[in-house]
Amino acid sequence: MKVIEVHNLTKTFGSFTAVDHVSFEVAEGEIFGFLGANGAGKTTVIRMLCGLLAPTSGKGSVVGYDVSKKAEDVKKNIGYMSQKFSLYEDLSPVENMELFGGIYGMNRKQINKKTEEIIKDLGLTKERRSLVGSLPLGIRQKVAFAVSTFHSPKVVFLDEPTAGVDPMSRRIFWEMIYRASDRGTTFFVTTHYMDEAEYCNRISIMVDGSIKVLDTPERLKNNFGAGTMDEVFQILAGKSKNQVQ
Amino acid sequence: MKALKFLLKKEFLQILRNRFLLAIIVLIPVFELAVLPWAATFEQKNISLCIVDGDHSSYSRRLIEKILSSGYFKLTSHEPDYDHALRRIETGHANLILIIPPAFEKDYVNRQPLKMMLVIDAVDGQKAGLGMSYLSQIILAYNTQIEVEAGNRTGAFINIKPHYRYNDAMRYQNYMVPGILVILVTMMGGMLSALNIVREKEIGTIEQMNVTPVSKSMFILGKLIPFWLLGLINLTIGIFIGWLIYGLFPVGNILNIYLFAFFYLLAFTGFGLMISNFAQTQQQAMLVLIFFLIIFILLSGLFTPISSMPEWAQRVTIFNPVRYFVEIVRLVYMKGSGIHDILPQLYRIFGFIVVFNFLAIVSYRKTQG
Amino acid sequence: MFHIVRDPLTLTIMIILPILLLLILGFAISTEIRNTPFVVFDQSRSAASSKFIAKMDGNAYFTLVNALSSESDLETAFHRGECKLALILPADFGDNVPYREAVDIQLVVDASDPNEGSTLVSYVQLIAAQYQKELIGRASAPDLIQIETKMLYNPQMKGMYQIVPGMIGLIMMLICAYMTSISIAKEKELGTMEILLVSPLRPALIILAKAVPYLFISLTDVALSLLVAYFILGIPIAGNIALIVLLSLVYTLSALALGLLISTVAETQQEAMVLSGIGLMLPSMLLSNLIFPVESMPIPLQAFSYIVPARWYIDGLRDIMIKGLGFKAIVLDFFILLSMCFLLFFVSIKKFKNRL
Numbered sequence: 001m002k003v004i005e006v007h008n009l010t011k012t013f014g015s016f017t018a019v020d021h022v023s024f025e026v027a028e029g030e031i032f033g034f035l036g037a038n039g040a041g042k043t044t045v046i047r048m049l050c051g052l053l054a055p056t057s058g059k060g061s062v063v064g065y066d067v068s069k070k071a072e073d074v075k076k077n078i079g080y081m082s083q084k085f086s087l088y089e090d091l092s093p094v095e096n097m098e099l100f101g102g103i104y105g106m107n108r109k110q111i112n113k114k115t116e117e118i119i120k121d122l123g124l125t126k127e128r129r130s131l132v133g134s135l136p137l138g139i140r141q142k143v144a145f146a147v148s149t150f151h152s153p154k155v156v157f158l159d160e161p162t163a164g165v166d167p168m169s170r171r172i173f174w175e176m177i178y179r180a181s182d183r184g185t186t187f188f189v190t191t192h193y194m195d196e197a198e199y200c201n202r203i204s205i206m207v208d209g210s211i212k213v214l215d216t217p218e219r220l221k222n223n224f225g226a227g228t229m230d231e232v233f234q235i236l237a238g239k240s241k242n243q244v245q
Numbered sequence: 246m247k248a249l250k251f252l253l254k255k256e257f258l259q260i261l262r263n264r265f266l267l268a269i270i271v272l273i274p275v276f277e278l279a280v281l282p283w284a285a286t287f288e289q290k291n292i293s294l295c296i297v298d299g300d301h302s303s304y305s306r307r308l309i310e311k312i313l314s315s316g317y318f319k320l321t322s323h324e325p326d327y328d329h330a331l332r333r334i335e336t337g338h339a340n341l342i343l344i345i346p347p348a349f350e351k352d353y354v355n356r357q358p359l360k361m362m363l364v365i366d367a368v369d370g371q372k373a374g375l376g377m378s379y380l381s382q383i384i385l386a387y388n389t390q391i392e393v394e395a396g397n398r399t400g401a402f403i404n405i406k407p408h409y410r411y412n413d414a415m416r417y418q419n420y421m422v423p424g425i426l427v428i429l430v431t432m433m434g435g436m437l438s439a440l441n442i443v444r445e446k447e448i449g450t451i452e453q454m455n456v457t458p459v460s461k462s463m464f465i466l467g468k469l470i471p472f473w474l475l476g477l478i479n480l481t482i483g484i485f486i487g488w489l490i491y492g493l494f495p496v497g498n499i500l501n502i503y504l505f506a507f508f509y510l511l512a513f514t515g516f517g518l519m520i521s522n523f524a525q526t527q528q529q530a531m532l533v534l535i536f537f538l539i540i541f542i543l544l545s546g547l548f549t550p551i552s553s554m555p556e557w558a559q560r561v562t563i564f565n566p567v568r569y570f571v572e573i574v575r576l577v578y579m580k581g582s583g584i585h586d587i588l589p590q591l592y593r594i595f596g597f598i599v600v601f602n603f604l605a606i607v608s609y610r611k612t613q614g
Numbered sequence: 615m616f617h618i619v620r621d622p623l624t625l626t627i628m629i630i631l632p633i634l635l636l637l638i639l640g641f642a643i644s645t646e647i648r649n650t651p652f653v654v655f656d657q658s659r660s661a662a663s664s665k666f667i668a669k670m671d672g673n674a675y676f677t678l679v680n681a682l683s684s685e686s687d688l689e690t691a692f693h694r695g696e697c698k699l700a701l702i703l704p705a706d707f708g709d710n711v712p713y714r715e716a717v718d719i720q721l722v723v724d725a726s727d728p729n730e731g732s733t734l735v736s737y738v739q740l741i742a743a744q745y746q747k748e749l750i751g752r753a754s755a756p757d758l759i760q761i762e763t764k765m766l767y768n769p770q771m772k773g774m775y776q777i778v779p780g781m782i783g784l785i786m787m788l789i790c791a792y793m794t795s796i797s798i799a800k801e802k803e804l805g806t807m808e809i810l811l812v813s814p815l816r817p818a819l820i821i822l823a824k825a826v827p828y829l830f831i832s833l834t835d836v837a838l839s840l841l842v843a844y845f846i847l848g849i850p851i852a853g854n855i856a857l858i859v860l861l862s863l864v865y866t867l868s869a870l871a872l873g874l875l876i877s878t879v880a881e882t883q884q885e886a887m888v889l890s891g892i893g894l895m896l897p898s899m900l901l902s903n904l905i906f907p908v909e910s911m912p913i914p915l916q917a918f919s920y921i922v923p924a925r926w927y928i929d930g931l932r933d934i935m936i937k938g939l940g941f942k943a944i945v946l947d948f949f950i951l952l953s954m955c956f957l958l959f960f961v962s963i964k965k966f967k968n969r970l
Contacts, residue, residue: 080456102251370771371645409725558642
């Protein structure tokens with residue numbers, strides 16, 4: 001079953017085309033990597049799929065709901081974590097979880113149960129009552145992940161979830177993704193760390209607003225005769241018009 | 246509706262953890278009520294007068310005495326001639342020059358018409374007007390007095406007996422303090438709500454909210470209720486401090502003030518949230534809010550009477566919610582007006598509640614274009 | 615430095631709003647007594663009383679809103695805020711007045727605002743005296759003393775002449791000090807300030823680069839305000855424009871320095887707003903002679919007003935713009951502003967270095 005279906009999705013800002021006729025599909029339970037240099041249009045695609053930004057043209061649907069027409073229905077079924085880890089810094093991890101759980105319609109009992117599970121699972125016992133603003137970046141990232149998956153969404157969008165985090169925390173983070181993925185959650189991840197790309201089931205690479213390639217990491221490396229994903233990326237990015245990275 | 250409970254808990258937790266915010270909620274009322282009533286006054290106590298007495302006679306001295314004993318004027322200096330006196334005006338030491346002509350007494354005794362010159366620094370039109378009318382009245386009264394004494398005239402037979410009501414102490418602060426309460430509630434309510442949503446935009450937390458299925462009206466309501474409550478708390482602190490410092494308490498039923506504030510704050514918080522939605526940065530929000538606050542407050546009748554404004558400006562004030570609150574607070578505080586007296590204003594506030602909050606909900610965009 | 619240019623909305627707001635403010639308030643704010651609503655309870659219902667009421671109503675100061683039929687209606691009229699004066703004419707008014715016999719008119723005054731109350735009474739007294747004079751006609755001796763009044767600088771006594779220079783001073787404080795302090799606090803709050811500070815640029819340079827655009831915007835606002843004042847509000851610019859520019863420049867710089875000072879203390883935008891709101895905007899509005907006369911205030915406030923830059927600027931601006939005086943008249947204002955400017959810059963740069 002296809003959880004995300006995108007067909008010719010386009011977004012223009014004035015005369016600038018940020019996303020240019022992008023099409024792809026993501027299957028249930030998949031970890032889909034969405035790669036590209038800064039400014040390639042990754043975040044714009046994510047924002048459109050989450051209903052934060054209205055597409056200029058084309059079609060996108062998430063869990064069967066059209067993102068232009070049924071944005072609010074899409075929102076009921078997804079989780080989202082942005083590169084800024086937009087948590088409330090003056091609330092504790094538990095309070096953040098409770099807030100978003102409540103907004104998604106969970107009742108008190110469900111919230112408490114889930115909170116305990118997650119706190120144990122992610123090893124946040126010590127930090128549960130500290131304010132998010134006082135926590136180190138690695139912990140905040142865990143909390144942000146917890147918040148975005150708290151209401152057990154079908155699809156989770158992660159926009160550069162590991163930006164600025166140390167390699168150790170990044171490894172732990174990907175382990176969390178795998179565990180959730182095993183339970184059937186679909187992940188849509190953008191990143192510009194090429195080593196992370198290897199963790200994904202399938203990846204697409206965006207250059208200048210359009211998808212250049214889309215396949216499993218192994219096949220991409222074979223096709224380009226490259227040893228690592230980084231080399232694949234270098235070959236593609238070398239063709240970019242505006243050479244961002 | 247269930248989501249609202251969680252949204253409210255979040256807002257209150259954030260407010261209670263913001264020490265700075267809590268401090269200003271208490272300190273600003275104290276500051277405003279302690280200072281503003283003394284500073285925001287149009288009272289013209291001492292109009293500085295400079296006299297060029299060309300006569301130095303008993304008549305001119307008696308006139309000067311009469312002028313100074315009226316209490317409106319402060320004599321800054323006697324000058325020998327107009328040029329010297331003008332210099333006093335230019336340097337800002339005098340507001341008014343009175344020139345008593347030479348041979349004032351002689352002319353008067355000989356019943357020759359004579360001219361007194363008043364030269365006024367009219368940059369401050371109000372002060373100039375007051376100075377002119379006070380001084381002319383004194384001089385004319387002096388004229389009449391001499392005529393009556395000489396038996397040339399009958400005295401006044403139409404007597405005006407003024408009864409000053411509603412401010413027995415004739416204290417300006419009694420008038421300003423209720424007005425300052427309005428500024429206080431309006432400023433704090435408007436400022437806190439106008440900065441709130443836009444702050445979430447700036448730090449990025451609004452994204453996390455926009456990606457949830459929370460409904461627009463729930464979100465706005467979750468913002469509205471805390472600031473509305475803070476406004477009522479602020480009003481209470483303000484009323485208390487007004488009583489503490491000035492011994493002022495509403496003559497009428499204090500519940501009428503709360504009743505009105507209850508609705509007024511719903512309207513004004515909605516207004517602040519609307520600004521917050523339109524603005525992209527806190528800086529913008531603040532600038533726009535200050536603009537409206539200055540216009541709302543200066544066109545509210547708080548400082549200058551609405552009846553003195555030009556026709557078009559009077560019509561503009563119909564759309565000014567602050568105006569109604571100023572009227573009500575003063576009516577209840579000073580005259581003890583009851584619920585029936587304040588109904589017309591209350592109905593209008595309902596209109597503002599609907600319009601502002603509707604706009605606040607509509608202008609909150611979860612999806613950008 | 616180019617933040618502002620990239621943010622056209624803020625730029626527009628900073629240029630349009632002050633001008634709108636000046637226009638609306640320039641036209642609308644007036645402290646004159648006009649059209650004050652009054653009610654009348656006429657117990658005599660005579661020709662004489664009608665004539666007196668007509669004289670009151672026909673006056674620019676007063677407007678008759680209701681004729682009451684009983685004294686009990688009076689209370690309601692006041693409680694609803696319908697009137698500020700109630701004129702109670704006695705039953706013998708019609709009989710006594712034509713024969714110059716004494717009558718007492720009871721005048722109930724809403725003295726909530728005691729100043730307004732006593733001014734209203736004096737106007738009614740004036741009208742009564744005129745009415746009496748007309749009744750007596752030529753039978754009495756004429757006034758020997760005549761008063762000739764000369765209104766300097768503002769012959770029509772327009773409120774605008776007073777308010778517009780004041781508003782200009784306030785607007786510059788708003789743009790220069792208030793906005794600068796917020797914009798620097800914003801960089802601190804969002805953490806971008808640290809990035810700038812670790813760059814090889816000197817801190818003073820960074821701060822100046824942030825402040826200079828606001829300086830230009832506020833000078834633009836001054837220029838636009840003067841144009842609006844002259845062409846739309848019809849206020850003459852009597853003095854030397856170069857002097858206005860000079861004085862404005864010194865004032866703007868001291869406002870800027872104040873803004874910087876605040877931003878060294880404030881850690882968040884909201885702190886900056888409250889601090890400059892209370893520390894800068896309110897004093898500039900209240901203690902600068904903008905609308906409220908400082909000399910009527912209690913001594914501590916008067917003393918405080920001496921350290922408010924807006925007070926000196928507005929005073930100097932009025933001297934040049936309205937009174938048309940030369941440099942000699944503003945020497946004091948100018949040098950006080952200049953020394954404030956140096957002092958504030960010195961303190962804020964020193965503080966800035968220490969804090970960061």
